[in-house]
Amino acid sequence: MTFINYASREINCKIVYYGPGLCGKTTNIQWIYEQANPDKRGKLVSLATETDRTLFFDFLPLDMGTVKGFKVRFHLYTVPGQVFYDASRKLILRGCDGLIFVADSQKARMEANIESIANLATNLKENGFDIRSIPYVLQLNKRDMPSAATVAEMERLLRFRGEPMIEAVANKGTGVIETLKASARQILMELQRA
């Protein structure tokens, strides 16, 4: 749910990074945090366990500049990927404007990717969204892993609506900004249609 404040001329959009455990959701927003101009970024809030696994969510507010005289601010969230945190995942999807699905390219994680997309569809539905129409970007992360599946294979298994598909190595920053940009483009274009 985009929040448009005509009084302060601000527009806030919520983008959620979704995907199976250890696929690199937090790594994506950590990279963005490290690269962003300190004046443009807020604090990176991480609600994580002692072993740095996301417990509830990570949160990063980003000031993007202005469009048509409105300050554009993105609120980036990640969900906890581990299967048993499903109740928390559902809560974080509330009011989201766009989804980025971070898929783990390792062959052994392909089932986990598929399950996570199915779980996303269910949780979106419970929040009143449709996975086939909400702004959605697919990121193929960990492309540098020796056990990575081919892009064609991943596309066949995971891409289902012609969504933008971006190859990434999040811990090196490859594809991270491109992914965010693809999501931003979809969300702002959606506003245009609204």
Next chain:
Amino acid sequence: MAKLDLMLFEEEYKLLQEIIGRLEKDASAKVVFLVDKNGQQIAAAGDVKSIDATSLASLTAGNVAATDGLAKLIGEKEFSLLFHEGEKDNLHISIVGKRGILVVIFDQNSSLALVRLRVKKASKELQEIFDQVEQRAQKESDAGSRFESPFSEITDEDIDRLFGD
């Protein structure tokens, strides 16, 4: 998506701001925030600069969402009030209508009883404004013709510029 968007215009924003400004004084609070349930800050009053408002809004919404989940688990509709007591400062969180969260931060200069009393009155007033906002949005959506959106002419170049390309 458009139907769900929250749009605040100058006059509504001023009214909301006025109410929470009054609440901050009447409750002898340090800071008062009005946040939406998705974690966006709507308005604030008091010593706002002393706090990271964006993180506060997001964490409050997360807290309320988690408590909401707990309520449903035990068969309650919601817990409409959360109170966190600290050594110096206390946090009073309450739900306003369907989409608002009111956060009051106060110290020994006030009391829980006073805050509760003032919050009750302010919540009612805030609720009326939220209802107006919703009715307006509904009317526009029913009429099928919304006012001219400033975003109707966003171009690819506008988006590239946001990313410094």
